Amino acid sequence: MERIAVGFLGCGNIGCGVYRLLESFGGELEKNEGIRFEVRRILVRSLEKTRAIPRALLTDRPEDVLNDPQIALVMEFMGGEEPAASYLVRALQNGKTVITANKMALASHWEEIVRAARDYQSGLYYEASVCGAIPIIRAINDSLQANRITSIMGIINGTTNYILSRMSREGAAYGDVLADAQRLGLAEPDPTADVEGYDAAYKLSILSTLAFHRHVPVEAIYREGMTGVTPLDVQCGREFGLTLKLLAVAKMEGGAVEARVHPTFVPEDHPLASVGEAFNAVYVSGHACGEMMFYGRGAGDMPTASALVSDLIKAAKTKKHPLPAVCDEPCTMAQDWQCVHFVRMRAKDEPGALSQVCGTFARHGVSIASMVQKGERDEGGCVQLVFLTHRASERAVRLALSEMARDLVSKVSVIRVEGR
């Protein structure tokens, strides 16, 4: 039986979860896998905080983990960009295998971190950085290699999925559900990273880079948050048989990659529509495998620990660590994309108005699949019009809308539709 010394960088919720899992399940791991992991040193910010971990393991000096020659595997769950990214690079340069749950450090410093792993032939594992327990990194790297992956659509942020699930079910407003989620500890006091899609963009950068074998930088991802979503949009979508999700979408078409995070309608019978509460799911299409979905808990101490310890075992058993199958050529990002658009607008209820709106769409090549007028004429003499386009260029829809006269049309929501 092999004994392997492990060092931790960070020991918050997730670090404590990993420690607990290794303690409580170590016997089974020994029996099934023939390896015993021994946590040797844990870097923490404060030595004083009470933790269910022996005091002797803790240190506040990073070099106690990064430079300890006994430590072969370093696990990082400090979160945040720095100093985490620098520590990851230093650990790799010291020949240590790195296992990280930190999507932000990894996505923001991808090239630097991967280069360090390559140059020093050190192992780099990051299953836990995307979607907690869901083995989506393994699926792309180790199970779908024989596929030209054409698209990835993911519900990869649990907080926003919880909020949107409740808004859909209860017809509630965004602010009210957010406040509730914050009370329940499901949203941060500052929810920006989740609700503005930053968290999803980091994860999508990692997923699409692996799927398309080209580095898709975070900055190249179009990002639109969910703070503007209204109960009326949710309800109008439902009347078209659509369910609203914050989706991370990446597609490869004609050599160009489109990658975007935004509120998205999916048909209510699409597998992604039934992903409720704080669950995550990633829907992948490949030219050989067809359509697949991976569903599970995308956050939480134990689900994340499950992924981290599986990386630990994989790293310990691998003689020649794999590098991401990503080529050095830069990624060509698509400048526009095609999809069905849901467009809701407040429009003057007068003869000729609808014809002008439809005419403007038509001039830009945007073909309308269906239209409904919603509710009664308001006090300003306007009605709500809801359009569903056929597949149309994003740019054309934007141009058409910008051309519609201000006095004719106001309060426009545009929500993309995928999965039809």
Added chain:
Amino acid sequence: MERIAVGFLGCGNIGCGVYRLLESFGGELEKNEGIRFEVRRILVRSLEKTRAIPRALLTDRPEDVLNDPQIALVMEFMGGEEPAASYLVRALQNGKTVITANKMALASHWEEIVRAARDYQSGLYYEASVCGAIPIIRAINDSLQANRITSIMGIINGTTNYILSRMSREGAAYGDVLADAQRLGLAEPDPTADVEGYDAAYKLSILSTLAFHRHVPVEAIYREGMTGVTPLDVQCGREFGLTLKLLAVAKMEGGAVEARVHPTFVPEDHPLASVGEAFNAVYVSGHACGEMMFYGRGAGDMPTASALVSDLIKAAKTKKHPLPAVCDEPCTMAQDWQCVHFVRMRAKDEPGALSQVCGTFARHGVSIASMVQKGERDEGGCVQLVFLTHRASERAVRLALSEMARDLVSKVSVIRVEGR
């Protein structure tokens, strides 16, 4: 770049799919994985059949594949128990790595095949033997190792899922949909293996063996087909918010394993309920990861080829082939199990009848959660009663039903309910 010679055993639909995928995607595999696979020899039953494969590769002598020292990797997709199982063992004994899509040979000869892999230190890979493209074997073996898996529930037969999805949607009868499925090539001319649950039982044997680290033999799996399912059951279930599936269920409780394949109701908002058409999905619960689901195409040439080629790459890159983490102790099978039961019966519509039925359930400790009377009194003076029990012992429900007087109760359907 490494060049690896591959031999095929069998070349039907799936074999041709693998050949096509290696031909058409070989360039990308070379670039991404650094390996070139060369198909060297293909065992076929008839040399005369027309195939889109060079004639020179074909042979009808198994030893041309099994004894060729140039062939390091042998892929098997002959199907059926024999001669496939013997070939697998011979290939392993010859030191070749074996990659198989054959659930029947593998499940029926598990111990013999695994022993040959262990004794001769040969690689054994079988991702494609369960659920086509879905990487469920990898998930259990390589991603969920840090979990005590407590339950597996799978829609692991596409034919029956197609039939049940249509019965649910259209209210159609089993025989009509089966005939349609046969016309469409979605069901075999002799559908027994699918509709009686044999196919699912083979797959469940493999999945539960890996999940629980004990060999769960096919013969130990309780199996009940779907030929007795009626549109009335489907409809009554729907009124309770339940969707009917042919589920493969395996649970580990108190050291004992229960494994069973039977028609099963799941709540309509359970992720398994939304798995439609011929798709497969496996729902796994683990003590750390929580609930997960893996969804995709469980059959077909290209989805299966996707899994086979991923095994090919994994096998080619692995220096020390893993053995299944299964201990030698025999598996203790549970003699009874607990679940919610849906019970529909035709009962005399007379004073005291319901009280007798309920009394009999109660005497056996079966507690009723809800009951509805369905439709009107028939010409025999009977009505349909539908019960949903609380969690109850299977044996107790059976005993109670067998005790209900024949003249009081007839035509009983019992369908288990999971996932509530």
